[in-house]
Amino acid sequence: MTSPSPTRHSWYEESARGRLAHLLDPGSFTEFLGPERREFSPHLGLFNLPHQLDDGIIVGTGRLDGRPVLVAAQEGRFMGGAIGEVHGAKLTGLLRAARQMKRDVVILFDTGGVRLQEANAGELAISEIIRATLDARAEGVRVVGLLGGRAGCYGGGSLIAGCCSALVISEQGRLSVSGPEVIETNKGVEEFDSRDRALVWRTMGGKHRYLIGGVDLFVDDDVAAFRAGAVAALERPATLDQAVLTAEQARLERRLARFGDAADGTEVWARLGVAHPAGVPDLDTSAFLTIATRKREGADAAR
Amino acid sequence: MENLRYELSTTKPAGGTRAVGLVGVVASGNLEVLLERGEAPDRCVIDIATPAHGFAALWQAVTADFAVRMAAGGLRITINDGGARPDTVALRLAQGVHLMEKPE
């Protein structure tokens, strides 16, 4: 089949299974509790909603550039990738195994956060995932998050991402606690016009997150680029100790002091010294990286 | 949710050796199709869970055509429907059979 742009294969558009297939070394993937095990959510029937056999997350093991890793991929199209009891428990179990095995983990985020139909179970699952992530990191395990899915990475999902040892994002990736519609619903359209897509991306999109040091690597919306990004992120340190957290505290305080009164992403970028901040969203990846690598706030190892 | 089951006579046995295959996702207008083996080679069983009630005649028509047209013998198929149109159902079923024919 002819591919129009043979060099690019969109990560954003791929399914969770498709992303894993392109991320890992060919043939290396083994799924745990796959769809044939039928461990789906017991709570959706109450709402006359269909379940998905893997509950919207695929967990397993494989190799990435020869290196064994545990992987989890959320399917953003099933209930917006929302985290429920089973979905969450699969990720928790994987992270606990990672701690015991001292095996690095790659999480392919694509989630709107807690699944409302099982909100309490989902909320608690996120807390358990966070604890399991941190416990694993304490053992030197790297937990790498990839952010470029359709549903973005919102709500509790964004807090899990915030506990990863390294994050890789594409321009399409969005990382934020409250989504645009949630802010608009609660605080009004004056606070946030969720239909203004450019505003959404200036506030929580991949380029902004990379520029302020909220993530470590910025890649093209391309499966091969995410693979390369994940390999690079796995080279970053896993350390999570007092020094790292003290450095993160200083880093975040510096961010607030430097940009805390900025009204818009473009103002933040201007303060970073970006010459034409309004033009940043239209830059292609290489042009953006040329500017961003010189001007951005780095996260260093303070994560 | 409405649960439907069709036990169909087939014309051709499914190809390939893959034990399990999955195509599609449960999303609006979409569906997931899980294919497993284990039925007699001249038979295909399809279990459907759908939130849209009252479309049994459509499912019957789509699955009957599928059993006639595709090499589906021996397959046990589970469908979780997100309100897909019949053409999408037919497409996913065809993709599923195709996937089962491919090496793992």
Place this chain on the structure above:
Amino acid sequence: MRPANILSSLFPAGHDVTEAGGLLGGSGRLDPQTPVDVVGISGKTYPGVDEALALAGRILSIADRPDAAPLLFLVDSGSQRMSRRDELMGLSETLAHLAKALWRAEQAGHRTIGLLYGGSAAGAFIATALACGSLVALPGAWPEVMDLPSMARVTKLSLDVLTEKAAGTPVFAPGLDNLFATGAIAEIWDPDQPLCDQLKALLATTRDDDGRAGWGLERGGRVKAAAIAREVQRLALAHG
């Protein structure tokens, strides 16, 4: 219970906890030999980047201290602050940082005890009360992921239908009993007994690995999570 009453019941030997900008800070003594650090969020405050960083800063300096004084986190918050500025500044990072600070304190030998005495919701709940090593609550506490009217909007179900469904399962509806049943909360304390005794009793227990899914199973509010997590863990270890 109000914070002043809670603090006096917790610390008959006195405390110097003060409130500023919706945040609590200070310390108290369970008895002359047992100092306890106190942080907190009060008055239904919605924590944004500023509050989260201020709390994390205090907690990290406690964690850095060589002693093993417990850390009590009093919680009566809203959900995370929903604003353009907070998200622009990276609220997800700051809330995660707060959760990490609490985890770090626990790891450094300071038991972290969340005491939920009021509200808490959504991301704020995850980064505060739920991020403590142990979480207890007082009757009247009202944790929620999302309130039922908002949930009705999102799920497009009427409030009546939702309320009826909520009666049948603790898995989605707000409230202390529901969160307790899912395993979020270790104990619900008795406000009529001295809180200092109840805290001492809690501190006397040892805390090991995260056992919340087990409580969810015992209490019937979250019956699949423990087994699923265990099975994935088993399969991963078996695969090697």
Place this chain on the structure above:
Amino acid sequence: MRDWNTKGRDRQARLEAGLRFATGKIVAAQDLVAFLEATLRPGDRVCLEGDNQKQADVLAKALAKVDPAKVNGLHMVQSGVVLPEHLDIFETGIARRLDFSYSGPQSARIARMMFGGQIELGAVHTYLELFARYFIDLTPQVALIAAVSADKDGNLYTGPNTEDTPTVVEATSFGKGLVIAQVGEIVDRVPRVDIPADQVHFVVDAGRPFYVEPLFTRDPAAITETQILTAMLAIKGLYAPYGVRRLNHGIGFNTAAIELLLPTYGERLGLKGKVCTHWALNPHPTLIPAIESGWVEQIHCFGSEVGMEDYMRARPDIFFTGPDGSLRSNRAFCQTAGLYACDMFIGSTLQIDLAGNSSTVTGGRVAGFGGAPNMGSDARGRRHPSAPWLRAGQEADPDGPPPLRRGRKLVVQIGETFGDGNAPMFVERLGALDLADKLDLDLAPVMVYGDDVTHIVTEEGIANLLLCRDKDEREQAIRGVAGYTEVGRARDRTMVDRLRERKVIQRPEDLGIDPLDADRGLLVAHSIKDLMIASGGLYRPPSRFRNW
């Protein structure tokens, strides 16, 4: 003695009444309501410029505020009923009768108001038909129009969205009516004179651009595999064999998919330069990749599209641009071009019946027609030959004497058998008939008549109605591509098989197309951003379509 200039004197009286609010021709925005009350008379026939895209929104708002005791019972003649104010005036009694073409965004409310008797309906027209009536029996006494800018004399610049303005002004001004224009700004010299000052009587400085809606932007991200399959069928089963070079596309996702498949699938079939070279088409962003890869020679536009202005300015060989560099659109000319000079119309619809009649009227919605019926009809006045036209004529009448045989325009309806909300595209009875019953209309609002339709394309295949020899064959040909709809399931399988042998029906496999190849990987662009990149950054999509 008969007075031969009553109309001129009537206009003079209105001019004088209006001049009390004007400095030269310029009326201040704050005086607009009083000005309209002075220049309008009860029962006037008024054209309030509501086009497919641009809207005289400031004038519409002011008209809705006039005192119904002073101005009432107006007869509105306008192609687009788009803004809420367009209907508000019927609620207050300012207007009573309506002749229009298109009402997409207001389709539900307009239906309710028709049922409720608040709107006295003249007719739902096609664009050309309504424009024609402006010159015969629906000439406006007052036209309220929109332009980008004016000079002090009243010369107007309409910019890329010229659309209906020249037609409305021509009919009104030379028909002795009064022309009132809202403009975004008053300038010393307009970039281009689209409407000469002597046809414009008053100008209102709105202080901001008129409202314009991006109607033709289809996000490639939303295109489905089934739509791609229908597009593959159309390209390989129709564009290739007929060699369609001159055509018009509707605005649906199926045709957007065709546009995005030209540089990939079309290229692979060796069709570049052989099809899709000359267009009557709105500036579809999804056509950018085909333009950039050299498929397209020329496009004439009905209107413009938000965000496409700079791109069109930079491609003067392709688009009709003026001395100022910006696009000149003109709906009347482009509709005429689409009717007479195109060999194919292909577009989507909501309902098709067993005779091939199609309609967009469904349960309580009256969306009107827009341009589809003009494009989607055989031009009986056409006399110039072309290969696709002659071939279609030959298929329809194989035994007729070639020099006397009319050709046929290819009128293609394309869509999935089930549409939005899983509503079947094929029906036994059109919703338009229920509407006609309910409103006691003499004529049901049929968008494309069955006898004009030559082909129907669905994911199940192509039905060539030109090859049907009687009513039964036609019905079975339609049932034969109607998939799992009730209409499709009620097919006569034996007859459908026979039609397939005669290639009246062609399945994907008959055309060598494997439905499993209908993959999004075939699309040359997957997102709006891809389109922006393909345009070299010249296409600037509105914020709501961005995901960056």
